[in-house]
Amino acid sequence: MPGVQEKGLLGERLAREMLERVKKLPKYLAKTAALFALFFIIGCLLSLFIKASPGESNLTASAFENLKAIALKNCLLIVTIYLSVIFTKLYGYGVCCVNGLILGLTCGWIVQTNIRLLLLLLPHGIFEIPNILATGYILSQNEESIRKNIKGYAAVLGAHLLFTLFCAVIEVFITPLFQVFV
Numbered sequence: 488m489p490g491v492q493e494k495g496l497l498g499e500r501l502a503r504e505m506l507e508r509v510k511k512l513p514k515y516l517a518k519t520a521a522l523f524a525l526f527f528i529i530g531c532l533l534s535l536f537i538k539a540s541p542g543e544s545n546l547t548a549s550a551f552e553n554l555k556a557i558a559l560k561n562c563l564l565i566v567t568i569y570l571s572v573i574f575t576k577l578y579g580y581g582v583c584c585v586n587g588l589i590l591g592l593t594c595g596w597i598v599q600t601n602i603r604l605l606l607l608l609l610p611h612g613i614f615e616i617p618n619i620l621a622t623g624y625i626l627s628q629n630e631e632s633i634r635k636n637i638k639g640y641a642a643v644l645g646a647h648l649l650f651t652l653f654c655a656v657i658e659v660f661i662t663p664l665f666q667v668f669v
Contacts, residue, residue: 513623513624513627514627515623515624515626515627516620516623516624518623518626519580519583519619519620519622519623519626520620520623522580522583522584522587523583523584523586523587523616523619523620524587525584525587526583526584526585526586526587526588526591527587527588527590527591527594528591529587529588529591530587530588530589530590530591530592530593530594530595531591531592531594531595532591532595533588533591533592533595534591534592534594534595534596534598534599535595535599537592539592539596539599539600550659550660553659554655554656554659554660557655557658557659558651558652558655561651561654561655562648562651562652564582565622565644565647565648565651566644566648568582568622568625568626569625569640569644569647572625572626572628572630572633573630573633576626579622579625579626580626582619582622583619583620583622583623586619590608590612590616593608594608601669603668603669604669606665606668606669607662607665607666607669609665610657610658610661610662610664610665611654611657611658611661611662614650614653614654614657615654615658618647618650618651618654621647621650622647624643625643625647628640
């Protein structure tokens, strides 16, 4: 059984290893995550000053129609990000900022009204936020690297679109199951 001193050294070594892993995070992920987090915080703060008003849902009664609408909208967004990287990275970063702002506003309003509604964000948010942050990889590419490896770029796009469809399925079929807890 390790002594107190050995436990302290073990904890210190683990802390150093974690710090090294964080330092090795790709810069594109760090930049995208930082922008997303910054605008999330701004959204939370803005929610204190902007009162929420319930809007009309543009979703239909049919789950499959909802799935089609959400998947189409999100996949088109991903494709436009991939295409826009050839010309400018501003659009992709803008998408990350807007998504962070919207999520921050939504979370702020939920906390002010009924905190249990956060449960409805969990199922697809667990997957959708990493999917948004994955756009950071695309934003790290330049036109020359895309042209040199167009097949690889297309493969990443295909994987990103499949994961986006997976997120839409969770949003439409799993998230409503959490309504019983609200």
